[in-house]
Amino acid sequence: MVSAIASASSAIAALNARISVSPVASAWQRRASWSGYARALQLQSAEVDEIDLFSWGCGLQIAGRARQSTTLDMFDRFEEWSTALADRDQLNWRGRVPADRADQRDAKQHPHLIQAFERVRLHARTDSTILPWLGLPFALRDLGLSAAPLPSLAGGVKAFRLKGTPGPDDWHAAISSLGAAARTSLERLDHLERQRRDALRAVAAEYRPGALIRLFALLQHRPLVSPQGISKMLGMSVAGASKLLERAVNADMLVEITARRSWRQFLTPDLAAEFGFITRPVGRPRSEPPPLPPTRDLGETFDAFDQEMAAIDALLAGIGQRSAS
Structure with a gap:
């Protein structure tokens, strides 16, 4: 005891x-x-x-x-x-x-x-x-x-x-x-912080990140998404949301948990493994890439990401309050 x-x-x-x-x-x-x-x-x-x-x-x-x-x-x-x-x-x-x-x-x-x-x-x-x-x-x-x-x-x-x-x-x-x-x-906090760092690396590697910053910020708060939901949240067409989610999958930020062409659903890899949608990786955890060298552009990316996270946090909090009332 x-x-x-x-x-x-x-x-x-x-x-x-x-x-x-x-x-x-x-x-x-x-x-x-x-x-x-x-x-x-x-x-x-x-x-x-x-x-x-x-x-x-x-x-x-x-x-x-x-x-x-x-x-x-x-x-x-x-x-x-x-x-x-x-x-x-x-x-x-x-x-x-x-x-x-x-x-x-x-x-x-x-x-x-x-x-x-x-x-x-x-x-x-x-x-x-x-x-x-x-x-x-x-x-x-x-x-x-x-x-x-x-x-x-x-x-x-x-x-x-x-x-x-x-x-x-x-x-x-x-x-x-x-x-x-x-x-x-604690483990989930580790995964969430690493997801933030991976998102920033993925955005920095993109020539034209576009709406990826908003999507990655949204995934911090809502790890389970669909093209229809992203379309409403980010104000784009369902086709555009589907393409955006494919980019996130290619960047290893999401995995698809449905095997169908319509009404597709995506989940962050850590939760997909924890909830049994994909096989947990075996062996040592994948080593994290070294930190990106500090530059002015990178600093602006960090600031933009954190601003998007704060904006989405406020948006979701507002939705919750309206639902409660």
Whole structure:
């Protein structure tokens, strides 16, 4: 148990330190919220996989995946949670959590990680909704384990709700799963940052990059795309969007996950491998090319890419707010 606590705490600390200075923090936050919400839905016994949340978040039904039930809105709490994650008021979420109880005060003699899970456990015993599982990132933040809520760390174990007194195995499972989630989040942050660097290299290598900059910036926030979606987002014809996506495939920035001529769908290579659409590469990871030599043109490309990322982030946030209202 001590080893599991130390390992999970170390992984959370590393993720917290990295995300605070990452140039892709906003894009990671959006993807991490899909991952965390998927885990919370699974604890509610919903028949959903993580890829289904990415599909929902990107607004694209993946071919071959079963459609979600229309009689029950599994995502009804997502916008509320997403808004709370971005709220700088640390008291915002605490109004949803039960008041401090004697057994919760007794937990203060334990490590902070155990205290965070104890908050989730007590909340889950009095609230049968998804909210207790979504509250773990806020508990970790409140106890100083992270500077801000890390949405991919939502979760817990079903025993917190079903058992009056969870056993050591239940606590160990909760801590181990949290550590695994933090390590997976770090790996995905690595992939996202490398994707940004690869995108900049691909743009710099193009004689006329055109809309590639906007597409690569969009892929940071929406890794699952189709020609029809790109056509709407970037204001071009479907044929033009298809050609643009082919250029991204040739630059190893996308892989096609459908085998058909119409309604094609594309996913970033890291997630395509993780979700089983392509075979994971074996052996040592491919070495990264050396950094490009600094030039004025390259600096302008970096600036243009970051500006496009910020613009798309604002655009997607606006779409989310309109959908919520």
